[in-house]
Amino acid sequence: MLRHLGDHGFSSQAARTAALRQLVLQAPAPVIARSLSFHDTTTARIAAEAGKSWIHYAPGDHTG
Template sequence: MNPGTLRDALRKLGVPVEEGRTSAIRQLVLQAPAPVIAQALGYHDKSATRIATEAGAPWKHCAPGDHTR
């Protein structure tokens, strides 16, 4: 099984795939900073930050950038 096969199977069952993905990302950015979620899922950090802002995420004050040092 691959993502395309799963997507097609869900669509055949009438599951709204796009809305589910958006809902899942919104839930994740409420639990962790948007840059962390963006990096984990391969999203652009600005997209994840926009989703977090729309969701009312409490992580506004987390400093962005590389903190691996």
């Protein structure tokens, strides 16, 4: 797949970053980091670049 994208002028690194940026807009960076085996600082940096901090996110069970 990466070879085909490259053949058409798409950068695999740019595609990964764009996908990660979209994910951190939808969920907190630490959750994405643990789910996809990224380092917390990587996802936090990309979230900050995307303008999403999740600063008010409180992890844990809030059902009860």
